[in-house]
Amino acid sequence: MFTIIGERINMTRKKIKEKVWERDADFIMLEARKQTEAGATHIDVNAGGDPAKEVDDMRWLTEVVSKATKLPLVFDSANSLALEEGLKLCNRPGTIINSITGEKKRIEDILPLVKKYRTGVIALTMDDNGMPEDYEGRMKITRNLAKIIEEEGIPLDKVYFDHLVRPASTNPGQARFILDAIIATKREFPEAHIALGLSNISFGLPLRNNLNKVFLAMLMAAGCDGIIIDPCERGMMNILLSAQAALGLDEYCMDYISAYRQGRLR
Amino acid sequence: MFTIIGERINMTRKKIKEKVWERDADFIMLEARKQTEAGATHIDVNAGGDPAKEVDDMRWLTEVVSKATKLPLVFDSANSLALEEGLKLCNRPGTIINSITGEKKRIEDILPLVKKYRTGVIALTMDDNGMPEDYEGRMKITRNLAKIIEEEGIPLDKVYFDHLVRPASTNPGQARFILDAIIATKREFPEAHIALGLSNISFGLPLRNNLNKVFLAMLMAAGCDGIIIDPCERGMMNILLSAQAALGLDEYCMDYISAYRQGRLR
Numbered sequence: 001m002f003t004i005i006g007e008r009i010n011m012t013r014k015k016i017k018e019k020v021w022e023r024d025a026d027f028i029m030l031e032a033r034k035q036t037e038a039g040a041t042h043i044d045v046n047a048g049g050d051p052a053k054e055v056d057d058m059r060w061l062t063e064v065v066s067k068a069t070k071l072p073l074v075f076d077s078a079n080s081l082a083l084e085e086g087l088k089l090c091n092r093p094g095t096i097i098n099s100i101t102g103e104k105k106r107i108e109d110i111l112p113l114v115k116k117y118r119t120g121v122i123a124l125t126m127d128d129n130g131m132p133e134d135y136e137g138r139m140k141i142t143r144n145l146a147k148i149i150e151e152e153g154i155p156l157d158k159v160y161f162d163h164l165v166r167p168a169s170t171n172p173g174q175a176r177f178i179l180d181a182i183i184a185t186k187r188e189f190p191e192a193h194i195a196l197g198l199s200n201i202s203f204g205l206p207l208r209n210n211l212n213k214v215f216l217a218m219l220m221a222a223g224c225d226g227i228i229i230d231p232c233e234r235g236m237m238n239i240l241l242s243a244q245a246a247l248g249l250d251e252y253c254m255d256y257i258s259a260y261r262q263g264r265l266r
Numbered sequence: 267m268f269t270i271i272g273e274r275i276n277m278t279r280k281k282i283k284e285k286v287w288e289r290d291a292d293f294i295m296l297e298a299r300k301q302t303e304a305g306a307t308h309i310d311v312n313a314g315g316d317p318a319k320e321v322d323d324m325r326w327l328t329e330v331v332s333k334a335t336k337l338p339l340v341f342d343s344a345n346s347l348a349l350e351e352g353l354k355l356c357n358r359p360g361t362i363i364n365s366i367t368g369e370k371k372r373i374e375d376i377l378p379l380v381k382k383y384r385t386g387v388i389a390l391t392m393d394d395n396g397m398p399e400d401y402e403g404r405m406k407i408t409r410n411l412a413k414i415i416e417e418e419g420i421p422l423d424k425v426y427f428d429h430l431v432r433p434a435s436t437n438p439g440q441a442r443f444i445l446d447a448i449i450a451t452k453r454e455f456p457e458a459h460i461a462l463g464l465s466n467i468s469f470g471l472p473l474r475n476n477l478n479k480v481f482l483a484m485l486m487a488a489g490c491d492g493i494i495i496d497p498c499e500r501g502m503m504n505i506l507l508s509a510q511a512a513l514g515l516d517e518y519c520m521d522y523i524s525a526y527r528q529g530r531l532r
Contacts, residue, residue: 168519169519179487207531207532210505215512218513242477243480243484245435245477248434248438252435253434
């Protein structure tokens with residue numbers, strides 16, 4: 001199964017922050033439903049509007065979002081108290097914690113929750129030295145994290161690596177090594193998953209949707225089996241269905257053809 | 267440079283055959299101009315409407331098309347007489363013969379023309395045993411062809427391999443090995459080029475443009491540096507510019523940004 005984490009309910013976005021602080025449940029529920037209908041498999045919930053209010057906002061958001069959708073949630077925070085507040089209220093099969101990194105403190109804070117609640121976990125390829133700007137650096141962190149996670153007795157099929165895409169405009173050639181890192185990760189740790197936040201690729205460029213779409217197709221050809229996106233973004237689900245058909249992941253293109261018959265392809 | 271061979275002027279298409287036999291030069295010239303304006307780097311000319319008329323039709327088509335565009339032509343035939351008729355009339359820098367295969371007779375007929383006129387040549391990965399339906403078979407022919415071509419003293423940068431895409435609907439998983447064959451070909455023969463006819467991927471499926479576009483993005487991530495397409499097909503040039511930007515082939519996305527400013531991106 002391809003993991004599609006809907007990223008819209010994120011309090012670092014101004015509009016969402018306002019609506020959460022107004023406790024506008026209708027607005028937030030609509031955001032959850034729109035993403036569910038668009039084809040998301042998970043709904044990300046980020047309550048990071050203000051550190052002082054995060055635990056409280058996470059509780060409210062979890063209650064509201066879990067009423068609006070049956071999908072599992074992705075609890076998105078570096079604060080273990082906020083994460084646990086959400087997990088206590090809603091821990092459906094497929095729930096994911098977003099995220100650990102290679103940073104020692106973050107591992108110590110958050111990995112116990114992954115074990116206790118038996119959730120999945122997104123692992124970002126950065127560590128106490130920052131974010132390495134090359135293939136070898138990201139793979140080194142990938143391997144370290146896989147080792148730590150396995151030593152904790154967490155099966156690797158619970159892990160979703162995010163190799164941290166940077167903007168093509170300022171980091172030329174970086175997409176190439178991200179693709180190579182995905183190929184290597186799936187070869188070395190075939191049970192592990194990928195959950196890549198892809199829209200950063202187009203940061204600072206016009207018509208960002210163009211770049212997001214081609215990069216999604218490239219990621220899928222490299223073996224990427226999960227992404228964090230706005231599933232309502234024009235054409236993204238089209239690319240997903242078309243890429244699965246082209247790659248033979250959708251055998252005899254049956255999903256593609258039925259999506260067409262249902263009017264879901266354009 | 268990325269090679270974009272415009273495929274529209276092909277007499278196996280009913281409309282083109284009719285117009286050529288009516289000697290409708292205006293229609294054919296417009297086909298050449300439309301492809302040139304859309305961004306083609308080469309114009310394919312296929313006069314294969316009727317074997318008895320092919321040499322004559324190739325002469326007429328070459329005269330007409332070479333008047334309409336300054337681009338180099340791609341002479342598309344298995345008939346060496348038709349190929350030479352075209353080459354005598356128009357052999358601009360960049361001209362390509364389309365095509366040889368691993369078939370003994372075809373090599374003997376056509377490779378002498380490649381040498382005599384110092385053209386490029388498209389090499390299809392099939393031979394006297396037909397078209398192999400796996401990665402190993404296609405790579406074996408690729409290697410054989412590279413060897414034969416080098417032994418004839420033709421530099422490999424004159425060669426454009428076409429790994430023969432088959433429909434995703436009937437050959438699931440075939441796109442995967444085509445991508446792998448491109449990666450291997452560019453690794454083993456870095457000077458050689460690719461010129462893949464990509465639209466076959468979507469044969470028999472609805473909304474073919476969707477599959478053609480995602481497959482183009484995947485091909486480019488695999489290192490493909492040339493395609494045979496209809497450059498007027500909606501969105502194809504968008505994908506090309508976006509993929510080059512994403513992959514860092516268009517450094518700092520300058521081509522992408524200037525295409526946007528000129529209104530060539532949508």
